[in-house]
Amino acid sequence: MTRLDVAIAGLGMTETGKVYGRSAADFAAEAVTAAVADAGLGLADVDGLLVNPGIGGGLDLRLAKALGLGDLALAAQVQSFGASAAVMVQTAALAIAAGAADVVACVFADAPLREDRGAGAAYADPTIRRRPGLEGIPAAAGLVGPTPHYALAARRHMDHYGTTSEQFGAVAVSTRAWAARNPRAQMREAITVADHQASRWIVEPLHLLDCCLVSNGAIAVVVTGGERARGGPRPAVHVHGFGQCHPGYTERAGSAFGLVTGAAASGRRAFAMAGVGPSDIDVREIYDCYTYTTLVSLEDYGFCAKGEGGALAESGALGPGGDLPTNTGGGQLSGYYLWGMTPLSEAVLQARGEAGERQVDRHDLLLVSGNGGVLDHHATLVLSPHPRS
Amino acid sequence: MSFPFALSRDDRSAAFFDALADGRLLLRRDPASGTLHGPAASDPAFTWAEADGEGTVASWAVVHARDADPVLVGIVELDEGPWLRTQLVGVDADDVRAGLRVRVTPVVPGAGSEPIPAFTPV
Numbered sequence: 127m128t129r130l131d132v133a134i135a136g137l138g139m140t141e142t143g144k145v146y147g148r149s150a151a152d153f154a155a156e157a158v159t160a161a162v163a164d165a166g167l168g169l170a171d172v173d174g175l176l177v178n179p180g181i182g183g184g185l186d187l188r189l190a191k192a193l194g195l196g197d198l199a200l201a202a203q204v205q206s207f208g209a210s211a212a213v214m215v216q217t218a219a220l221a222i223a224a225g226a227a228d229v230v231a232c233v234f235a236d237a238p239l240r241e242d243r244g245a246g247a248a249y250a251d252p253t254i255r256r257r258p259g260l261e262g263i264p265a266a267a268g269l270v271g272p273t274p275h276y277a278l279a280a281r282r283h284m285d286h287y288g289t290t291s292e293q294f295g296a297v298a299v300s301t302r303a304w305a306a307r308n309p310r311a312q313m314r315e316a317i318t319v320a321d322h323q324a325s326r327w328i329v330e331p332l333h334l335l336d337c338c339l340v341s342n343g344a345i346a347v348v349v350t351g352g353e354r355a356r357g358g359p360r361p362a363v364h365v366h367g368f369g370q371c372h373p374g375y376t377e378r379a380g381s382a383f384g385l386v387t388g389a390a391a392s393g394r395r396a397f398a399m400a401g402v403g404p405s406d407i408d409v410r411e412i413y414d415c416y417t418y419t420t421l422v423s424l425e426d427y428g429f430c431a432k433g434e435g436g437a438l439a440e441s442g443a444l445g446p447g448g449d450l451p452t453n454t455g456g457g458q459l460s461g462y463y464l465w466g467m468t469p470l471s472e473a474v475l476q477a478r479g480e481a482g483e484r485q486v487d488r489h490d491l492l493l494v495s496g497n498g499g500v501l502d503h504h505a506t507l508v509l510s511p512h513p514r515s
Numbered sequence: 516m517s518f519p520f521a522l523s524r525d526d527r528s529a530a531f532f533d534a535l536a537d538g539r540l541l542l543r544r545d546p547a548s549g550t551l552h553g554p555a556a557s558d559p560a561f562t563w564a565e566a567d568g569e570g571t572v573a574s575w576a577v578v579h580a581r582d583a584d585p586v587l588v589g590i591v592e593l594d595e596g597p598w599l600r601t602q603l604v605g606v607d608a609d610d611v612r613a614g615l616r617v618r619v620t621p622v623v624p625g626a627g628s629e630p631i632p633a634f635t636p637v
Contacts (some may be wrong), residue, residue, distance in 0.1 A: 259528035260555040266522035266603040266624050267631050268578045268586035277576035278590055278600070285574070285613045330585075330608070332579035377553055377598040382572065 129514060130399075132219040133355035136165025137474045142343035142462040143312045146241050149185050150184035153344035154235035155192050161231060161346035165175075166359040171191055172348075174200035174227035176217060176491040178210035180236025180465060189233070203493070207498025208413055209370065209406035210234065211345075211466025212495055212505035216368040218349035221397035228350060234467040235344030246328070249273075272415070273337065275500040277329035280418035282384030284331060289421065291331055293436030295322030297417035298335045298444030298459060305456025307446065307484035312339050313460040326409035336417045345467035347474065354511055361478040366402070366491070367508035369395025373501070375379060387419075388504025389426035389495060396493075396506035400514075404428040407508075408488040409476050410450065411469035413497040414457040420444075424452065427506075451486045466496035470507070477511045521628035528554075532562055532629040540566045540619045540632055542597060553631040555634075566595050568619040569637060575603060575611045591617055591634045605635035 138160030140153045150349040154177065162169055172195055179185035187201055199478055200221050206213040237359035238248035249271050256265060269275065283289050299319055305311035317335065325334040355362035372389035375381050397403055404427055414420040421435035428448060430438040438444070455461045455472035462468060473492045475481045494507040524532050531554050534541045543556040544564035551564060587603045589611070603611060604622060615636040617630035621630035 164585040259525040260521040260531060262522050263555070263631050264600040266628065267600070267633070268588050269600055270578075274576055274578050274588055275600070277578075278574040279589075281574045281576055282590075282613075327577065327585075329579065332576075377600075379592055379596045379598075381598065 127432065130219065130365065131352035131513065132222050132224055132349060133329050133352045133364045134215070134474055134509070135350045135355035135358045136161040136163070136167070136348035136360065137471060138162070138164055138346040138513050139471060140345075142310065142464060143341050143343045144239060146239070146344070148237060150179060150182060150235040150237045151192065151346070153190060153237060153342070154189050154233045154346070157344035157346035158189070158193060158231045158233050159163065161348045164357070165350065166349040167229060167348065169195060171229045172231050173198055174218060174221060174230030176200070176202055176204050176214040176230060176232045176451060178204045178234045178465070179215060180234065180238060182236050182238035184237065187233045191310065198448050200230060206496070206505065207467050208415065208505045209329040209496035209498040209503040209505035211470045212494060212507045213509055214498040215347065215349055215365060215372065216370070217471070219365050219368065222349060222351055222505050228354070230327050230349045231346055232349060233344060233346035235462065237342040239340055239342045248340050267509060272500055273329045273332060276418060277332045278382035280416065283418065285421055286385055287436070291323065291333070293321050294336050294417040294421065295319040295445065296439040297414070299320045299464050300442070300448070301420070301453045301457045303445045304454050304484055305460035305481070308455045308461060311456035311461040312341065313456070318455060332416060332418070338415045339460070339463045341463040342347055343462065343464055344501065345464050345471050347470065356513070361511050363474050363477040364510050364513050365507060366510050366514055367386065367396040367398070367400030368506065369393065369503045371395070371398065372503050375501070380407045383501065387422050387426050387497070387501050389423040389497070389506065392504045392506040393427040396508050400508040401505045402491060402508065407493045409454060409473065409486050410452040410493040411473040411492065412457070413466060413469055413492045413495045414453055414459050415497065417459065419478065419497055420453065420457070427493065427495075446484070454481065454486055461505045466505070469494045469496070473509055477509055483490055521625045522631060524629050527591055534565070535630050535632055537619060538568070538619070540568045542566045542593070542595060551595040551597060553587045553599060566593055569594050570617060570634070572603065572611060572615040572617060574600060575608070575614065577608050587611065587632070599632060600610070601631055602633040603635070604633045
């Protein structure tokens with residue numbers, strides 16, 4: 127295969143968080159328009175559109191018509207859940223490398239938050255989780271929404287490797303410390319491990335401060351050939367590697383559920399393609415739907431030995447000033463929750479040197495992860511402001 | 516205890532719920548290999564087979580809701596191999612640990628509901 131020369135040329139972000147009264151499609155149109163302008167292009171230059179709707183739905187390929195996009199060479203709705211952002215970038219990169227499209231806009235949008243109900247209700251509404259018969263047993267037993275299943279995964283990790291709730295707390299603390307430096311973050315007040323321990327249980331062993339936010343908004347990126355991106359107004363963010371893994375855990379004895387995630391194989395694939403290893407990565411943007419997810423993903427990517435994620439978090443390495451800066455915008459725990467676009471958008475800002483007070487000095491190579499379902503779908507990107515040599 | 520909603524039966528689950536009401540746990544058997552799968556395994560070639568109803572706790576969690584009592588849930592690894600994600604009853608959350616031996620017990624989560632295969636310490 128010829129050398130991959132594809133880059134993210136533009137980034138568009140709407141207002142994110144508790145933004146009411148707008149639909150997902152409306153957010154998406156704004157984000158795509160902004161991303162195209164950020165790339166120094168016009169909507170007429172776009173010949174590919176990939177859309178990823180969130181749990182609230184309301185976004186589909188009618189967006190093309192709403193934006194007035196004509197004669198698209200590529201258009202698809204992508205649904206790999208939390209892995210979708212990285213999957214869309216990979217799909218766009220493959221299309222561009224094959225000559226099937228030149229300028230591909232990729233967008234996630236969601237508007238699950240409503241003023242009249244809590245954030246948790248957006249994801250754990252039993253009326254949308256109810257199924258008859260055998261598939262309905264877990265929900266009828268009380269396992270409604272993703273959090274109970276992540277709690278079961280986290281408990282397995284704690285049991286197997288000795289990981290503690292306080293170590294999950296250390297992830298919450300370092301992520302919040304980064305959020306304090308990000309004006310866009312929803313939660314910026316400093317917290318301690320004691321605050322984490324005192325926060326109410328959601329599903330034990332997960333406290334409130336182990337769980338991500340729920341946000342409204344949209345983020346889009348524009349993916350183009352490297353040459354076009356390098357000629358644009360913003361620094362090009364080159365795609366050096368990508369990889370996916372959809373583990374297909376068996377629900378039976380011997381399953382690695384909770385112990386090893388798709389980060390392991392998708393990371394290996396992305397690192398191999400980029401020709402680098404975990405020790406080469408300067409900045410990590412990890413899908414952090416829960417503190418546990420950050421910790422287990424870091425292990426599976428090889429940023430520490432397997433089972434040592436808790437000790438790594440406790441060491442302070444992940445926070446500002448640490449050796450392994452991780453989730454530098456406050457992630458989904460404290461920043462904003464727009465599925466895989468949360469880690470991807472922060473990686474683009476860091477790679478371009480536009481992250482303000484939270485900018486990491488060394489940002490030559492960045493890793494982005496996506497994780498969807500209950501550890502069912504994983505995707506990884508390796509990005510760099512430099513072209514592949 | 517408070518439960519989110521009632522469970523209904525369909526054609527595919529009728530035999531399972533009938534057996535469970537008697538305290539018997541049915542699994543799906545692959546006639547080609549003899550392997551036993553969880554009750555929701557959907558291969559139409561599989562047939563029902565009775566499990567011994569015992570297993571060990573592989574993981575557990577406590578679901579807290581603002582308007583209900585906490586619910587103890589877990590992954591039970593049946594002696595035949597399959598996992599079931601369901602409720603643990605008759606045991607305090609503080610006393611649950613991985614490896615705890617448990618046995619199936621039907622629990623009806625609410626009026627008009629089919630039973631769920633909950634598990635309780637042996």
